[in-house]
Amino acid sequence: MTTNKAVVLVSGGLDSATVLAMAKAQGHECHALSFDYGQRHRAELVAAARVVTAMGVASHRVVTLDLGSLGGSALTDAAIAVPETPGEGIPVTYVPARNTVFLAYALAWAEVLQAGHIFIGVNAVDYSGYPDCRPAFIEAFERMANLATKASVEGHALQVHTPLIHLSKADIIREGIRHGVDYALTVSCYQATASGEACGRCDSCRLRRQGFEAAGVADPTIYQKMAK
């Protein structure tokens, strides 16, 4: 087992680009994993390809997930509108068990690659409404993962790293800038155009814009003309 191998979940958004930069800075051989899960913001996948090409990875896979067909989220179900004002509780943009499914695939690939590390850009501060972004969930997943695999039977531990989990959006941006991340390559908007222009109004756009302001960094996001 090559213990410095890592599977890094790369969505094409700001957070996962930062995570990839941090994993590389720690000396990991990074294998990027992206998902095509019927999300509305497919411009993310184009951004993911840009990010991994610009930053360099050992390999990149895009796995197609049949998650949208199970329904239940504004991000995969066209019948549910993406909200443009912050709501109470768990947002409708929450995709049922999404991080569980993402991490399950990362675990499968880590086992095939004999990688001892998984990196995921979950954040408990800004996304506190998403149950599967909480530290207790990640800890429980890691514990389960260490009972799930051949490697675990053979005594090789797998670590799930969440370097952003307690950072604010501004802290994440500062960390990424320090590691040379070009955020112009990333797309965070829940309803970006095909070319990656952001709406400027959804929760994700709002958090991103506030993050750049708070970090004192110029926002490189390209917004749709209407949103200006």
Next chain:
Amino acid sequence: MTTNKAVVLVSGGLDSATVLAMAKAQGHECHALSFDYGQRHRAELVAAARVVTAMGVASHRVVTLDLGSLGGSALTDAAIAVPETPGEGIPVTYVPARNTVFLAYALAWAEVLQAGHIFIGVNAVDYSGYPDCRPAFIEAFERMANLATKASVEGHALQVHTPLIHLSKADIIREGIRHGVDYALTVSCYQATASGEACGRCDSCRLRRQGFEAAGVADPTIYQKMAK
């Protein structure tokens, strides 16, 4: 939340048909979930459709999984031969993190359906070589699942049921017969023909055949002519 709703993983094999019968006998409203994951024994999916039609379910979904592309198993990778003699340790037919991925999808669907139960036919006796069939793994998954979802935040517990986990193959068959399962509908062979004829030689065929013998039940399996 309708607490008697259950997601039941139905592969088309002997074990999951038995689990479905047991879940129905317990009064659950059963929603069957099958996976098309590039497995060689695709005759299983035809069998799954036969089983759920014969036994009756509230709904049936077949989710396509892009698991084969991650490689690493004789069941999804044509470059690895299916063994016909029992080996030591974890068999090459093990699919990396398969049950983790299956259960992650079951969890997602359970959340959409507001189901409080998942049934899976894992078995720690015959398949002790598969790490993700062990009771400790299932317990860890259930614990994680109860931190992963909206329902869990709202205080609704999800139970993962493994009614076969400590049964021998003969016990499973006796249980199924008691609940009226027609095992002629099921396919267990790792390399069945398109019409569902079994090879009679792989590990799965061997365990199934021995199970019928030990249970004192006539084996309804249709074997390929060459295997006789």
